[in-house]
Amino acid sequence: GAVVSQHPSRVICKSGTSVKIECRSLDFQATTMFWYRQFPKQSLMLMATSNEGSKATYEQGVEKDKFLINHASLTLSTLTVTSAHPEDSSFYICSASMVSGANVLTFGAGSRLTVL
């Protein structure tokens, strides 16, 4: 089955530093990847849709300059939290889909970011 690998699973950083999270589709090509943010005991909030070779589409209220998304290949998308602050601490989870349509969304295991 489709596997999405997300790394790192946990990261602790100092305020003001940047953190990069990688999302890889291991056994399929993902034309589209989605990045979500999840607060404790809440649902997933879509941050952006990442299409290979083009700029990401950000949801309303998500700062493009704060959350940089790059989808350089069909198997890799990255999320960089720039100049992280404690309020950016959260659980970030990526997902990928093989083709457009009613296909299953496969999720990475998530990355828990703690900004001190």
Added chain:
Amino acid sequence: AQKITQTQPGMFVQEKEAVTLDCTYDTSDPSYGLFWYKQPSSGEMIFLIYQGSYDQQNATEGRYSLNFQKARKSANLVISASQLGDSAMYFCAMREVTTGNQFYFGTGTSLTVIP
């Protein structure tokens, strides 16, 4: 309007009993998919079951079945013979095919299986 509504923030079920988790959806897209995901405390999102809007029969996957009532726009998840390992958050989701392929998630239901 909410695209996906899960009205049960928390549910309890006795081990080996069946439980139904409710989900209603709202869409004008004739082509859509409905999904259920399980999220244990570790955080990973585990795909459980899928139902397409044109599917005539209810989807089943092992102990999971989806009670799809299209006219009522409901897609309830039924877990039979509950196990302790079923304790987790459960999210209902919908993907609209012709209007952008975006996934919409419900607020989730926390299921606790009691031994």
